[in-house]
Amino acid sequence: MQLAELLKEWPCSVKGGSIRVEVKGIEDYAQGVKEGDLFVVRKGRNSDGLKYINIALENGAVGVVIEDEKQLDSLKLSVPVIWVPNVLKFMSYSAAKINRYPAEAMQVIAITGTNGKTTVSHFIGQLLYALHKNVIVIGTNGIYINGVEVHLDYEHLTTLQPKHLHKILKVALRKGVEYVVLEASSMGLSKHRLDDCSINIGVFLNLAEDHIEDHGSYEKYKAAKQLLSSLSEQLVLNGDDSFCRTVGLQAKKKKAYFGLGNRVDYQLQLLAEGLVSSTCCLQSKKGQKVFSIPFVGEHHLQNVIAAISTVSELGFGVEEITEAVEKLSLPKGRLEAIENEMNLDIYIDYAHTEAALRAVLQTLNKTVKRNLIVVFSCGGDRDKHKRLKMGAVASKYADMIYLTSDNPRSEDPEQINAQIAAGFSPKQHYEMILDRAKAIETAIQNAQEGDTILIAGKGHETTQTIGSAEIKFSDSESVKIALDKCTKKQ
Ligand SMILES: CC(=O)N[C@H]1[C@@H](OP(=O)(O)OP(=O)(O)OC[C@H]2O[C@@H](n3ccc(=O)[nH]c3=O)[C@H](O)[C@@H]2O)O[C@H](CO)[C@@H](O)[C@@H]1O[C@H](C)C(=O)N[C@@H](C)C(=O)N[C@H](CCC(=O)O)C(=O)O
Numbered sequence: 001m002q003l004a005e006l007l008k009e010w011p012c013s014v015k016g017g018s019i020r021v022e023v024k025g026i027e028d029y030a031q032g033v034k035e036g037d038l039f040v041v042r043k044g045r046n047s048d049g050l051k052y053i054n055i056a057l058e059n060g061a062v063g064v065v066i067e068d069e070k071q072l073d074s075l076k077l078s079v080p081v082i083w084v085p086n087v088l089k090f091m092s093y094s095a096a097k098i099n100r101y102p103a104e105a106m107q108v109i110a111i112t113g114t115n116g117k118t119t120v121s122h123f124i125g126q127l128l129y130a131l132h133k134n135v136i137v138i139g140t141n142g143i144y145i146n147g148v149e150v151h152l153d154y155e156h157l158t159t160l161q162p163k164h165l166h167k168i169l170k171v172a173l174r175k176g177v178e179y180v181v182l183e184a185s186s187m188g189l190s191k192h193r194l195d196d197c198s199i200n201i202g203v204f205l206n207l208a209e210d211h212i213e214d215h216g217s218y219e220k221y222k223a224a225k226q227l228l229s230s231l232s233e234q235l236v237l238n239g240d241d242s243f244c245r246t247v248g249l250q251a252k253k254k255k256a257y258f259g260l261g262n263r264v265d266y267q268l269q270l271l272a273e274g275l276v277s278s279t280c281c282l283q284s285k286k287g288q289k290v291f292s293i294p295f296v297g298e299h300h301l302q303n304v305i306a307a308i309s310t311v312s313e314l315g316f317g318v319e320e321i322t323e324a325v326e327k328l329s330l331p332k333g334r335l336e337a338i339e340n341e342m343n344l345d346i347y348i349d350y351a352h353t354e355a356a357l358r359a360v361l362q363t364l365n366k367t368v369k370r371n372l373i374v375v376f377s378c379g380g381d382r383d384k385h386k387r388l389k390m391g392a393v394a395s396k397y398a399d400m401i402y403l404t405s406d407n408p409r410s411e412d413p414e415q416i417n418a419q420i421a422a423g424f425s426p427k428q429h430y431e432m433i434l435d436r437a438k439a440i441e442t443a444i445q446n447a448q449e450g451d452t453i454l455i456a457g458k459g460h461e462t463t464q465t466i467g468s469a470e471i472k473f474s475d476s477e478s479v480k481i482a483l484d485k486c487t488k489k490q
């Protein structure tokens with residue numbers, strides 16, 4: 001696409017060079033610039049793109065985009081210098097336009113909330129695939145087309161940067177994908193990563209305190225989440241959550257509420273709960289239906305009803321949707337059971353917020369046969385307020401707690417754990433083993449037949465960040481190694 005064509009509908013000022021050049025892509029990482037790309041100068045937390053203009057030009061940049069108007073005069077370059085009021089918005093706009101707006105040709109569902117985004121996106125993906133639709137799911141756990149993970153070379157974020165997202169969507173469209181399910185992180189929304197995604201349905205799950213340091217305050221975090229409302233044509237909202245209700249009240253557009261409580265368009269009532277499944281009744285404008293869900297626990301019911309209502313709003317019948325629900329499975333690292341010969345119930349779960357830890361412990365508390373043992377810690381350099389609260393929640397349900405390390409980053413994990421332990425009840429049994437693999441091994445070694453062990457916080461993750469080093473680490477691998485050692489000893 002010609003630069004002149006790209007800039008036609010966008011407020012900008014241009015100096016120098018020719019705008020009759022072909023633009024192939026948009027890039028804000030100078031070392032990643034390819035011949036024909038526009039380089040976007042962005043001031044970040046650690047650096048300033050201004051320092052890297054020469055690298056971008058050497059790599060073949062055909063124009064440089066800036067946000068600081070003063071630089072229009074100070075930068076003397078051989079290529080056009082383009083001033084735009086907001087480089088993040090421009091990156092989204094131009095990535096969509098250069099790739100010919102692939103999202104417009106598909107149905108796009110974007111999901112936000114503090115907890116459950118990955119789970120609900122995978123549920124929606126699984127339901128649509130079961131209904132014979134081609135679907136791409138993009139989020140924390142990676143990119144999946146029709147349930148199969150696609151490995152691509154891109155910066156792995158929950159909400160992808162537009163420069164990657166629209167390229168991926170263009171390829172997906174070519175492969176016949178009709179539905180796109182995106183996780184909308186608060187950071188992604190506030191950085192305008194989803195501005196040009198033609199979102200058909202915006203789904204609001206819940207809101208709890210999280211990412212406060214990233215945004216500066218809880219109010220700003222809330223405001224970032226709320227941005228999804230204005231980006232979406234239609235909303236599907238959790239009627240049991242007060243923030244979601246407020247978003248719904250303020251939005252003058254088509255909306256549907258879901259929930260376990262009253263005054264919703266899609267209500268899920270729990271009729272009976274077994275060890276691994278629940279029998280539920282769905283009441284909606286489309287009628288009533290009793291069916292089985294292959295999970296127990298309130299948060300799972302909330303996630304299932306969020307997925308059912310979204311797919312129903314896309315126009316599918318309740319009968320076919322509920323049939324598919326019976327075959328749903330949880331994404332990697334979400335209450336993932338690890339089989340073993342020691343008669344232990346071992347689970348890995350991505351719970352790293354107070355609400356998530358409560359949800360998963362309440363669920364396990366229903367099925368635990370003997371002691372409930374929890375191995376966890378909290379991440380360093382962020383959300384310090386949640387440590388004491390997570391300690392209190394763990395202590396309410398756990399018979400034994402192993403405090404360990406969970407991406408301590410620049411903080412001392414011992415200090416992090418002291419802040420968690422401040423929330424424990426005075427009688428709480430606990431031990432601190434900072435080496436996470438060792439903590440997992442000790443928990444398994446000391447457990448007795450019938451015990452349940454929850455290893456919380458890292459879920460599907462494959463790294464542990466200690467200081468500035470990113471070390472390879474996986475909870476599921478560590479469990480398998482520990483089980484091997486313990487069974488050999490027996
Ligand atoms: C807070 C945030 O949005 N950070 C992103 C941001 O970093 P930054 O603004 O600090 O950039 P910087 O490193 O200071 O560099 C400034 C500029 O110089 C450029 N540069 C820099 C160095 C260099 O050698 N060459 C170069 O060209 C950079 O590309 C950038 O344009 O720009 C970087 C490059 O585009 C991103 O990698 C980085 O995301 C990081 C990886 C990140 O983890 N972001 C997290 C906070 C995030 O977005 N997470 C959410 C999930 C949160 C949730 O669960 O809600 C997500 O959606 O994944």
Ligand SMILES: Nc1ncnc2c1ncn2[C@@H]1O[C@H](COP(=O)(O)OP(=O)(O)OP(=O)(O)O)[C@@H](O)[C@H]1O
Pocket residue numbers: 113114115116117118119120140158183205206299300302303333334335349350351352355356357359360459
């Ligand atoms: N509806 C829910 N309410 C509370 N907790 C939940 C809910 N759904 C899932 N969880 C808990 O949160 C954890 C993370 O779930 P999931 O990855 O789906 O959420 P997420 O919003 O994508 O998280 P993140 O933003 O951190 O990537 C789960 O492992 C589970 O412990």
